[in-house]
Every structure is written in structure tokens, then in C-alpha cells.
Amino acid sequence: MRGRLLTGIAVAAVSVALAVSSTAGATAKAFVNLKAGDEIDVVGTGILCSVEKGTSGRLGVACYEATPTGLLPGSFSTGIGQDGRVFIGRANAKGTTMKVVFERTLAAAGIRTAAAKRVKGRVGQAFHVVGTPIDCAIVRSGAGAGVPTVYCSKDDKAGPVPGTYATLLSDQVAAVGKVDATRHTTSIVVKNQPKR
Numbered sequence: 001m002r003g004r005l006l007t008g009i010a011v012a013a014v015s016v017a018l019a020v021s022s023t024a025g026a027t028a029k030a031f032v033n034l035k036a037g038d039e040i041d042v043v044g045t046g047i048l049c050s051v052e053k054g055t056s057g058r059l060g061v062a063c064y065e066a067t068p069t070g071l072l073p074g075s076f077s078t079g080i081g082q083d084g085r086v087f088i089g090r091a092n093a094k095g096t097t098m099k100v101v102f103e104r105t106l107a108a109a110g111i112r113t114a115a116a117k118r119v120k121g122r123v124g125q126a127f128h129v130v131g132t133p134i135d136c137a138i139v140r141s142g143a144g145a146g147v148p149t150v151y152c153s154k155d156d157k158a159g160p161v162p163g164t165y166a167t168l169l170s171d172q173v174a175a176v177g178k179v180d181a182t183r184h185t186t187s188i189v190v191k192n193q194p195k196r
Contacts, residue, residue, distance in 0.1 A: 031128040031135065037116030040127060042138055045148050045171055046072060049121075049136065051129050058082040059132050063150045063169040064091070064098070065193070071095040074194040076174030078167035082132040084154040086165040086176045088191055102176060102189045104165055123148050133161070141170055151185075159183045171196075 034040070036059055040049040049063040064077035071077070071091035077098060079087045087103040121127070126137040135155045140146030153159075153166035160166055160179040165188075168175040172193055177185035 031126045032119055032121075033128050033130050034119075035116070035130050039116070039118040040121040040136070040138075040150070041118055042121045042148050042150060047148070047150060047169060047171065049150055049152075049169075052079075054081065059129055059134070060085075061129060061134055061136055061152050061167075063152070063167070064089075065171060067095060069095065071098060072194075076101075076169075076191040076193055078150075078152070078169045078174050078176065080134060080152045080154070080165070080167045082129075082134060084133075084161070084164045086167050088167075088174050088176055088189060090191070101191070104176075121150075141168070142172055147172055153179065153185070160185060 034051045036051050036053045038051045046065045047063060048066040049061055052060055052062055054060060058081055060079055060081035062077060062079040065072035065075040073091055073093050073095040075091050077089045085104045087100050089098040089100045091098050121138045123138050123140055126135060128135050133154045134152060136150055136152040139149050139151055141149040147170050149168060149170035151166060151168050154161050154164045160183050162179055162181045162183060164179050166177050166179055166185045168177065173190055175187045175190040177187045179185050
């Protein structure tokens, strides 16, 4: 059973500090299970996350700001692979392609199938990619009440695995962080999303 839940996230001006802790007695019911092709549509934002199969056949989660016709022009995206690799990408001026600007590489995107599902994701919900160690949660980050933010990491039964990387995406920032021995995540790369 997967017995952990993300409990909080705080974004400072220069760094992102992610606080993650275990919740005793939590059950797998706390997680929405996802498979290849499934998507999370983050309520109240333009953020869409999809479970994708790379060219290696391994699964990963890519999160990006979507428009009806593609990527939000100039916006940043994040991704994390089954093996813990991560990336930050940036959409071109037309929103038609994405160029990787930082990586510990996630393989190329997969294709959504008819059997895939799209779920609405709200702040406080957690998601698990079946057959992988990847978990994602929608939390609030930033000043004041914060904004809906997707945090994804390679997890074990206690939470994010020390020494691995995690991703963070909101309509304000895209970031990759390193998980320390206390299972907190500190940013190593932060990209500000374009102003609207």
C-alpha cells in the first residue's frame, strides 16, 4: 500500500522548498491511479499533465500549460520519468513545439489511447502512475493563498526518495528540485512562466 501524502509546498523568491511528509494510516484510496495515456486536468488552471510512454518503453509524467490548439506560447513545462529523470522544456512562440532547456532526460511523449482517461485534479489530490514509483500531488505554492501547483516525484513508502529529483509546475513557475535526506525538495532550476 502506498502510505504517504504530500502535505505542503512553499515557493520563495529564489528557491522552491517542498515539504513532504508521511501520513499514518493513509491508504491507496487517497491516490488516483493513472496509466499510460491518462491525463490530469488541473482545475482552475490551464495545466494539463499526461502519463506518457517514452521511446525506451518506460513511463513518465509531463505537465504543461495547454491551450485549445497546443502549448501556451513561451511557457515552460516539466517532466519526470519512471527512472527519476527530469526535464524543463519551453514552448516556441507559436506553441507548436517544445525545446528542452534543462534535463536529466525524460523520453519522448506517448500517444493518448481511447482507453485513456482524463481526470479533474483539485488541490489536495494525489495521483500514482501504476507500475512506476511516480506520484504527483496538486498543492498550493507561492505567496498568500498560493496557486495550484503540480508536484511529481519518485517515491517509496515514506515519500520522495532522497537523492532523486522532483518537478514542480504552476502558471507562475516550472522547477526541478533535489530531494534531500529529510525528504524535502529544494530547487536547483526555476523558470518563471511568461506574464499573461
